[in-house]
Amino acid sequence: MKRTVFILALLTLLPTFMSAQQKEEPLYRHEWRFGLSGLPAIDALIHGRFHDHEPYDVDIDHAYESYGGPRRMLGLLSAEYSINRSKRFTFAVGGYVNCIWNRVNDYAGRRTGTEIGLSLHVIPTARYKYVSKPAFSAYGSIGLGAMVGYEDGEFFALPTFQIIPIGITFGRKVYGFAEYGAGFTYLGGSVGIGYRF
8 A cells, every 4th residue: 555655646746856857947048040941842832833835835725825934942941939948848930931933935935924933831839859958959849830822923821830850959149050851841951040048
């Protein structure tokens, strides 16, 4: 009976002890980050719908249509504000913007204009630091948000998400970061600089 009471008391106190360990005050409470991310996954899929007929298409229905030249993307530029709840847990809201453009030619190959696509992703994120040192941290994060976009005169909105299994920061008040992630927002790496205060 004494063993059962001891185990129950230990199990009752364990969450309190664990939360006290995790609630260590962070060195800095707030952060700003600015970065450039990898392949904009959903943007590449959505904006792949630009006109892509080749000139002098053998199909007579398309013979005199305009067609698009190569599509180009600026890449995802990001800005993020973070609140460090403890040394381990951070909550952040990030915004990512991308610009896509496409030259439009007439059936004879003369430039007639430009098609433009824009997207804005807003993603609240929860981040957990595996390693939390004053000048170095390693972390993972997950975020779920929304994307709004504009393509050829039309607006649209979609849900989006981003998972970052591994990210690192190096530096103290001003720091650099590098991440590897996957999601609708981007695939691949992200790098940038941040400021803690």
